[in-house]
Ligand SMILES: Nc1ncnc2c1ncn2[C@@H]1O[C@H](COP(=O)(O)OP(=O)(O)OP(=O)(O)O)[C@@H](O)[C@H]1O
């Protein structure tokens with residue numbers, strides 16, 4: 260994270276759908292060059308939070324400020340890009356036309372628009388598919404096209420709502436590489452996921468969101484330090500596992516061997532699953 264002023268500031272944000280309180284007292288800041296992950300299960304409030312941050316929903320209480328001002332202001336909207344959950348493609352238009360349409364909506368014209376669309380399609384590896392109609396693309400390609408439309412005008416602030424759901428491992432890696440490249444160029448990215456390895460790999464900070472509350476927000480190492488618990492030394496013997504929690508697994512291994520413990524040993528270090536479990540009291544449901 261750097262010391263430049265934040266691209267996005269969210270303060271004490273609450274939102275309800277009728278009687279259902281979907282967000283409660285959410286606060287965070289997003290800085291240039293930062294990928295901030297929101298990790299939470301189905302229904303946690305991630306998409307609602309994204310909608311409040313992009314000006315699509317009006318908070319019941321609290322504030323959302325972009326560096327340029329209020330996101331409800333159309334001039335401010337140009338400084339952000341949104342890849343909505345599940346995508347928003349127009350069947351009947353080619354991949355290139357979709358991206359050009361969005362570039363036009365963001366104020367790009369003529370050659371500048373064409374070049375931006377070409378660059379965005381190349382960025383997501385879809386240049387070969389530029390003339391294919393959206394409905395003929397696979398689910399993963401549609402997700403990549405969705406990202407191309409979000410980045411075509413090179414906005415400093417990006418909202419990516421579960422951009423890798425339904426994307427195969429290869430395309431997922433290509434997308435994550437692309438997002439890392441955007442970060443290196445200084446874009447600030449709010450990234451929602453319920454997929455832990457992705458959050459661990461990509462995010463500078465991860466927010467644990469559950470039932471509308473942002474319970475923790477920190478770097479993965481800091482979350483692991485605070486909530487991960489000790490590593491486990493696991494002893495497999497006679498078809499069963501004995502688990503020894505240990506702050507110093509090498510020492511524990513030594514001691515077990517000295518005591519003549521039999522079997523195979525392995526060490527498991529805590530990951531975000533343990534953090535999530537300890538913060539929320541339940542497991543996150545991961546996609547298959
Ligand atoms: N348009 C709506 N009307 C009423 N309730 C809604 C609406 N959209 C979402 N909700 C409810 O608000 C809560 C938060 O939903 P939201 O879509 O923000 O969760 P999410 O974290 O994005 O979940 P997912 O991982 O499934 O995308 C859920 O209880 C959901 O049922």
Ligand SMILES: [Mg+2]
Nearest residue numbers: 305306307344
């Ligand atoms: Mg969602």
